[in-house]
Amino acid sequence: MSILKMMTASIAVYACTTMTSVSASPQYQKKISITFDDVPIHGEFAVSAESLKQINDKLLAILKKHNIKATGFVNEGHLKNNPELLTSLLSAWKKQGHTLGNHTFSHLSYHQTDLNTYLADIQKGAATTQNVLGEQTQRFFRPPYLHTGATNKAQHTLYHGLKKLGLTLAPVTMENADYVFDAPYTAKLRNKHVSAAEFYQQQYLAFTETRLDFYENVSTKLFAEPIPHIVMLHVNQLNADSLDSILTSLQSRGYQFQSLESTLQNPIYSQPTQAFKFGIHWLFRWDKSQDNKVNWATEPEPSSDVFNAHQQAIITLNKGKL
Numbered sequence: 001m002s003i004l005k006m007m008t009a010s011i012a013v014y015a016c017t018t019m020t021s022v023s024a025s026p027q028y029q030k031k032i033s034i035t036f037d038d039v040p041i042h043g044e045f046a047v048s049a050e051s052l053k054q055i056n057d058k059l060l061a062i063l064k065k066h067n068i069k070a071t072g073f074v075n076e077g078h079l080k081n082n083p084e085l086l087t088s089l090l091s092a093w094k095k096q097g098h099t100l101g102n103h104t105f106s107h108l109s110y111h112q113t114d115l116n117t118y119l120a121d122i123q124k125g126a127a128t129t130q131n132v133l134g135e136q137t138q139r140f141f142r143p144p145y146l147h148t149g150a151t152n153k154a155q156h157t158l159y160h161g162l163k164k165l166g167l168t169l170a171p172v173t174m175e176n177a178d179y180v181f182d183a184p185y186t187a188k189l190r191n192k193h194v195s196a197a198e199f200y201q202q203q204y205l206a207f208t209e210t211r212l213d214f215y216e217n218v219s220t221k222l223f224a225e226p227i228p229h230i231v232m233l234h235v236n237q238l239n240a241d242s243l244d245s246i247l248t249s250l251q252s253r254g255y256q257f258q259s260l261e262s263t264l265q266n267p268i269y270s271q272p273t274q275a276f277k278f279g280i281h282w283l284f285r286w287d288k289s290q291d292n293k294v295n296w297a298t299e300p301e302p303s304s305d306v307f308n309a310h311q312q313a314i315i316t317l318n319k320g321k322l
């Protein structure tokens, strides 16, 4: 038997003993899209222009190494006082073939803003990006805090408003609370406590694995066939230093990377969900809108120590005391 036939036979046996319907599906190959919020930087504390450039350059280099075309959701407001740097950073993302989406200008919560103000902020947040995109059109939108409307009516109104702007809302199915770990990590690095910073990075990477395990189990419970996933990460120092490990882990889990546009073609992403008063990923939304199969109390959360370290680090970083 040739090696190819042996492989085919073993895949067939595997498929028969697990999920027969999946074996015939074009979705059998695990697929995933990588997205970043808060391009060019997550805004909880000030980051120097030099660090900003280093963080973006490093993320782009790692994406290139893994041959990934990602989608970055832009907050132009973070660099409103430095339009040249903003243009230069966004141009680097575009030049490497990544998609640039909209994340509002001011990082507004839709749950605390009226629709017209919110839509105007989205349009304001497209100005520099559209200059960089040239003839390309901005097509995707990620709502800050994943706030899509606290009521079904508000959610419907937002989707309608986005459609008029030519934007499609980009859901999230996997996220790893990266910003919680990033603040103490960055604070320790700035204070030259490298081993303490590495401690937070190790906790972050371990936590990411527990979240990935959990989301994969949830997906298996919710769907007869594997769905393509959408990972949400933020642009920050921790991810610049950890993205290579995270992408390597996703590859070892069997994922192939694909564009957000390809992932959104799966019909599950057109399925409406009920509204929630809080920001939450779409695995939760789909489950709560239908069968309620998942015990969400078991979703892993960062430890209270990390949450406390995050709070303390934000105060310290913003006071510039390090």
Ligand SMILES: [Zn+2]
Pocket: 037, 038, 103, 107, 144, 145
């Ligand atoms: Zn954001």
